[in-house]
Amino acid sequence: MALLFQITFVAYLVATGTYVLWFAKQQKEARMAARWMLTVAGVLHTLTLLTRYFEVGHTPISNMHEAVSFFAWSMTWGFLIFRWRYRVKNFGTFVSIGISLLMLVAAIASKEVAPLPPAMQSLWLPVHASIAIMANAFLGMGFCGGIMYLLQEREIKSRRFGIFYERLPSLEALDSLNQHCLSIGFPLLTLGIISGSIWAKQAWGTYWQWDPKETWSLITWFIYAALLHFRFTMGWRRRRAAIMSIIGFSSALFTLWGVTYLLGGIHSYAG
């Protein structure tokens, strides 16, 4: 099982390497190869998660390794499904780098299987955790889009064209990519918070207890809500939207890791 995870990880690294090659050389063969590699890695990853499910006997999103691995899996399939409907030039390169970084974190984190505390033995575990992490996956793609926007904008604004001008799509396309990721990620984030709150009522008897993880996910929610709100009322789009989605995702990452390692709280045993 550990071997299967490692094979998956290597597959992701190869896919990312091929994507970077495609980005550098812009040869169509490299892009085809990269897409296939990423799909293969995604399938392998699915197998890894299934094996882990049967091995530990519950949904494998109960510790850092499992959560981050699931995060990478969601981002892979989110991206593959996304690009089936909607294409953005060279988006794959940025997303695949993100996926590989997540897999690296998952590989470093402890893979030990701990017995599940009674509070977590619930049907809400797969529902809440998977929704929350899938939200992160889409917000993570928005983050990639935001980075791409800022890179492209910097070249256009400074009027000095480097490697990105030709390779990245138009600013408009990147802005609407951000919008698309947000329009899926934000509802998922909302659902994640609501489902968590219902589960908390069942497990601990109260909907909301200002646990650090709850607080930070609310902060993340407010950042994205503000972005969406001001987008329509005050025209917070493009550059500002890109920066906001980068800040928002940083906050989401902090909710995932920072809170667990730095702030503790009742959520801290989970991802």
Place this chain on the structure above:
Amino acid sequence: MQADTLLIIGVNHKVAPVEVREKLAHTAGCENPVVAIKTIPGCRECCFLGTCNRVEVICSTSESESTARAIRQHLFAGSGLSEEEVEKYSYLHVGQEAVNHLFRVAASLDSMIIGEPQILGQLKKAYKAAAELSTVGPVLNKFINKSFSVAKRVRTETNIGSSAVSISYAAVQLAKKIFGTLADKRVMLVGAGEMAELAAEHLIAQGIAGVVVANRTLERAINLAQRFNGTAVTLEGLASELENVDILISSTGATGLVLMKDDVKPIMRQRMNRPLFLIDIAVPRDLDPKLNDLDNVYLYDIDNLKDVVEVNKSERNKEADSASRIVDEETIKFQRWLDGMEITPTIVALRQKADELRRSELERTLSQVKDWSPKQIKAIEVLAASITNKMLHHPIAFLKETGTPVEQTLKLDLVRKVFALHPDTNEGHDDDELSS
């Protein structure tokens, strides 16, 4: 008589930044500077080409050094630049180099956007203006007309024109990188110049939604707007109209700035941060350089647009290479003609030509008749020699007559034409170039 030396003194986008070029754009005084340049000692013929990317003085002179210095001083008079800066920001091509340079300019190989078609028209206009003011004579007539035919040859024999883009095309590429699709975007043209029209045509071809023309005189704005089914405003209405456009192309002849940062700042809020793409193709510049500091405002001037083109330049480089070969070939041909524009070689060539004719005709005649005595043959030979000598006497005397340098060149050209002494074979086609 010493043959004239060709000189080109100029400033272009390669050697001088836009700030320097602005200072000598000759926008203030509308008078063509050729009249003044013609009075510079040593300057026999001259032509002045001024576009938004370059200033070139094409000159035929007897004393190249002192004339060149005087012309340069005239060009930069009032620019406030030191002698060293002037030398740094300008170039001087002499003789064959000058020939090569003008051919490259005409063929659009020296353009900011290689292969762009406007430069030839601008050169034709400059030549026409100089011809009307009679500052061009036989040497420049030949020289500049030849550059037209070289340009034509380059255009037909290479692919440089098909991949050729103009500044407006580069602007369209950039607009697409900013806006994605141009289908629902509106463009405003500030200043009703030729350049602006061309840009508008490019954008309309990309399916732009609407055109607004702003001009100092409303009448011209209306005229231009009608062509594009657009609307017209005066320059005073410019700022308020900015709320409704996405791309602005400015090409006025104004000496000062037309649009300031503070004019646009409040508008960006009204526009809900929809981006604004500003293109300044005017020299001197129309748009405040600080505009680029505003969020979602992208300001490009002529020099910046060059970089956009630089990106996909390699495709055109191959065509440019074969075009350069044509230019080099034509330079050598023209140089041969120019070298011939001296009295002694012309007389030598004339005598040679006559001698060859005499000898070949004699041989033909003598080979046909067998029964002539040596005495008779001798008499025929003397007859032939004296006819050719008598025929040549007046043309040679005509060449040797003293006259003004321009007259001399005219005479040389005439004699060479009448006796077909030009090394250049496609002679006759060049001079009707202007009418085409």
